[in-house]
Amino acid sequence: MSDAPRRLGILLSGRGSNFLAIHHAIAEGRLPNVEIALVLANVAAASGLEAAIQLGLPTALQVSKGTPREDHDAAMIALLREAKVDWVVLAGYMRVLTPAFISAFPNRIVNIHPSLLPAFPGLHAQRQALDYGAKVAGCTVHLVDEAVDHGTIVLQRAVPVLDTDDEATLSARILAEEHLAYPQALARLTSGRYTIRGRQFRQA
Amino acid sequence: MSDAPRRLGILLSGRGSNFLAIHHAIAEGRLPNVEIALVLANVAAASGLEAAIQLGLPTALQVSKGTPREDHDAAMIALLREAKVDWVVLAGYMRVLTPAFISAFPNRIVNIHPSLLPAFPGLHAQRQALDYGAKVAGCTVHLVDEAVDHGTIVLQRAVPVLDTDDEATLSARILAEEHLAYPQALARLTSGRYTIRGRQFRQA
Numbered sequence: 001m002s003d004a005p006r007r008l009g010i011l012l013s014g015r016g017s018n019f020l021a022i023h024h025a026i027a028e029g030r031l032p033n034v035e036i037a038l039v040l041a042n043v044a045a046a047s048g049l050e051a052a053i054q055l056g057l058p059t060a061l062q063v064s065k066g067t068p069r070e071d072h073d074a075a076m077i078a079l080l081r082e083a084k085v086d087w088v089v090l091a092g093y094m095r096v097l098t099p100a101f102i103s104a105f106p107n108r109i110v111n112i113h114p115s116l117l118p119a120f121p122g123l124h125a126q127r128q129a130l131d132y133g134a135k136v137a138g139c140t141v142h143l144v145d146e147a148v149d150h151g152t153i154v155l156q157r158a159v160p161v162l163d164t165d166d167e168a169t170l171s172a173r174i175l176a177e178e179h180l181a182y183p184q185a186l187a188r189l190t191s192g193r194y195t196i197r198g199r200q201f202r203q204a
Numbered sequence: 205m206s207d208a209p210r211r212l213g214i215l216l217s218g219r220g221s222n223f224l225a226i227h228h229a230i231a232e233g234r235l236p237n238v239e240i241a242l243v244l245a246n247v248a249a250a251s252g253l254e255a256a257i258q259l260g261l262p263t264a265l266q267v268s269k270g271t272p273r274e275d276h277d278a279a280m281i282a283l284l285r286e287a288k289v290d291w292v293v294l295a296g297y298m299r300v301l302t303p304a305f306i307s308a309f310p311n312r313i314v315n316i317h318p319s320l321l322p323a324f325p326g327l328h329a330q331r332q333a334l335d336y337g338a339k340v341a342g343c344t345v346h347l348v349d350e351a352v353d354h355g356t357i358v359l360q361r362a363v364p365v366l367d368t369d370d371e372a373t374l375s376a377r378i379l380a381e382e383h384l385a386y387p388q389a390l391a392r393l394t395s396g397r398y399t400i401r402g403r404q405f406r407q408a
């Protein structure tokens with residue numbers, strides 16, 4: 001593997017708090033030899049896009065509304081390839097990816113989900129955990145495959161669920177762990193020093 | 205609620221390491237106002253039964269092999285009622301309970317499962333977690349209802365899954381947490397100071 005910095009393409013639809021956590025981790029040296037090559041939003045009002053512009057990072061906006069999914073993803077793929085990204089990092093990107101997108105970056109798309117998968121996949125994971133009466137919750141960083149919230153797990157971090165929790169307090173506690181987990185998982189991935197056997201991700 | 209000690213009926217089929225953890229917790233005062241009223245095995249060779257005899261605890265053996273499930277459970281219910289148990293505690297009891305058994309002790313049967321439910325229900329939970337590539341595992345103490353590994357969750361404890369783990373090392377790490385979780389959960393239950401709303405168990 002060359003010594004050139006690994007290039008991240010970050011996709012977001014909203015405030016992108018995980019994008020900012022990754023940016024801070026790079027700035028603080030916790031995510032060595034990595035740079036953000038592109039912050040790509042599909043919603044003009046995404047405040048994460050505005051934050052990226054303020055930070056002087058390369059940005060692009062590819063509005064998805066009103067465009068067929070396949071056409072939109074083709075445009076996204078072109079932008080990411082033009083930016084020569086090594087890793088596609090989903091940070092609150094609220095669109096299901098097409099198979100064409102996933103196969104354009106095989107085992108190179110990373111997502112974070114606010115539960116300990118395989119528990120509570122899909123939307124409103126924190127609410128699902130509360131409704132189920134779970135006493136431990138958490139977050140999962142995983143590679144993206146064709147099934148929703150299903151790919152190989154890179155890292156998980158657990159948090160307690162408290163008797164006094166509501167969706168907001170539990171989500172905030174999980175989000176704090178997400179901000180630690182995502183840079184940590186990206187450090188493992190971008191180091192290149194890992195193996196995947198079956199579904200088992202291991203540091204090499 | 206009266207001040208009389210809460211009486212546990214412990215069901216086991218094997219070594220009953222969780223039974224011994226509960227016994228030690230009572231002896232050390234970590235499970236106050238609780239006593240073991242009966243240790244009940246369905247397998248003559250269960251070493252947990254022998255341990256209970258050595259400890260001078262009340263024991264019974266109701267061999268299940270060769271007996272229709274309904275008849276066996278009826279005999280178990282009779283023994284537990286005779287011993288005036290308040291709580292039925294499953295500690296490695298390797299038989300599915302009949303609906304008649306479950307309705308004989310409504311919301312008074314407790315089980316421990318070696319995963320963070322709802323992830324990895326059923327047999328070989330630790331192997332399931334490893335095969336899935338989970339990075340956090342754990343155990344769950346829950347009330348027993350008609351569905352397998354499904355009732356209201358009282359307590360969960362998490363452990364890391366290490367890159368070097370196999371089924372034996374992960375099971376041992378989870379078991380150590382089980383030995384803490386079960387007495388802790390029984391202390392909550394036998395205190396009587398809790399509420400259950402929907403599936404949400406909360407200390408009152």
